[in-house]
Amino acid sequence: MKLLKEGSVSFYLFNDVFYNPLAKFSRTFGVLAIYTFSKYVGRGLVVADSFAASGIRGLRYYVESNVVDKIVFNDKNPVAYQNIVYNIKFNKIKDARVFNLNYFVFLPILGRGHFDVIDIDPYGTPAPYIDLAISFVKNRGLIIITATDLTALCGLYPRAAFRKYGSDVIKTDFCHEVALRVLIKELVFAGGRHNRIVLPLASMFSEQYARIYAYVYDGRRDFPKNNLGYIEITNDRCYSVKRVSDSVNKPYIGPLWIGSLHDKEFIEYMIKYVDKLNIEESEYKRLKSLLKLMKEEIELPPYSFKVSKLASKLRVSPPTLIDIIDRLKGMGFKAGRSHLGKDYFKTNAPYHVVLEVLEDLGKK
Numbered sequence: 001m002k003l004l005k006e007g008s009v010s011f012y013l014f015n016d017v018f019y020n021p022l023a024k025f026s027r028t029f030g031v032l033a034i035y036t037f038s039k040y041v042g043r044g045l046v047v048a049d050s051f052a053a054s055g056i057r058g059l060r061y062y063v064e065s066n067v068v069d070k071i072v073f074n075d076k077n078p079v080a081y082q083n084i085v086y087n088i089k090f091n092k093i094k095d096a097r098v099f100n101l102n103y104f105v106f107l108p109i110l111g112r113g114h115f116d117v118i119d120i121d122p123y124g125t126p127a128p129y130i131d132l133a134i135s136f137v138k139n140r141g142l143i144i145i146t147a148t149d150l151t152a153l154c155g156l157y158p159r160a161a162f163r164k165y166g167s168d169v170i171k172t173d174f175c176h177e178v179a180l181r182v183l184i185k186e187l188v189f190a191g192g193r194h195n196r197i198v199l200p201l202a203s204m205f206s207e208q209y210a211r212i213y214a215y216v217y218d219g220r221r222d223f224p225k226n227n228l229g230y231i232e233i234t235n236d237r238c239y240s241v242k243r244v245s246d247s248v249n250k251p252y253i254g255p256l257w258i259g260s261l262h263d264k265e266f267i268e269y270m271i272k273y274v275d276k277l278n279i280e281e282s283e284y285k286r287l288k289s290l291l292k293l294m295k296e297e298i299e300l301p302p303y304s305f306k307v308s309k310l311a312s313k314l315r316v317s318p319p320t321l322i323d324i325i326d327r328l329k330g331m332g333f334k335a336g337r338s339h340l341g342k343d344y345f346k347t348n349a350p351y352h353v354v355l356e357v358l359e360d361l362g363k364k
């Protein structure tokens, strides 16, 4: 085993227990999201780190956010279980419990309504675990899910996407956004099955992880049907958005979530609270600029364009994002950046206008 440090937590990693240092930033984002959620709902939190491995995620939630009343770890791997027990003692955490169970046994043992927050961080797809979390989380609770099965969610393996998520997925330049939107759709439909409403508070793609932070509350009436739909792909990458109640022509992507990826108020709170936490300088800057991009994309269409791809199609040099966005806004369209990457922008301008703008700017 070896001693590691992440954020302000030191922890031991046993041999053969999973730990990915690349997910560090996503865990830091999680600490801020947990802190913000506690302020949002006005209570301390009981949190389940239900696929915990070494326990680093839950340890950081507990130690760094200061809003977790009780942290409950679970992992079906006996070595991971021993590793978590060791780390809890090492960090002198009193308000913790640890289980060595299959997820499907773990949540029912603690019972419906026990957890304010359920974090699901499996290998690959989270699809099998969604229904149980949605039905067991406390009313006005938070579900956090991670997906890494991007070959399916990005449309490289469309049959796997359909089998696991019930959506037709075609590979596009903005496939990471599609992955987030298909996942949100799954959560929303699971909510519908359990008389619960699910709303995404924050959705993030980074380092090959798709992560959704979703608010769950009891209800049927507000079921967000109008935010579920399709992205029709008309002649050559021209996208048009349809609701589930509209008729849709092939080829299309969906059904998926066509509403906003984030809740504006929640992201504004996150921006406000970044300064409340003790975050390393390098991550602090990254977090601030990520949250700014998230806020910018909130009211824009559910698809994005990649500058380098369009420029090479048009055989022009790639214009800067700022020039493209300014020009589109000057023409009266909505336009902004996307958190998916430095090369992406969103706009409600028709495709032929997007091409004209890039061609004109690219020639100069």
Ligand SMILES: C[S@@+](CC[C@H](N)C(=O)[O-])C[C@H]1O[C@@H](n2cnc3c(N)ncnc32)[C@H](O)[C@@H]1O
Pocket (backbone or CB within 6 Å): 018, 019, 020, 023, 050, 051, 052, 053, 054, 055, 056, 057, 074, 075, 076, 077, 080, 101, 102, 103, 104, 121, 122, 123
């Ligand atoms: C991707 S790792 C979790 C990483 C961890 N959350 C982190 O941030 O470092 C997935 C973990 O889930 C555990 N696991 C897989 N399937 C499980 C199941 N059905 N029930 C409980 N644990 C499971 C594995 O043993 C593994 O340790």
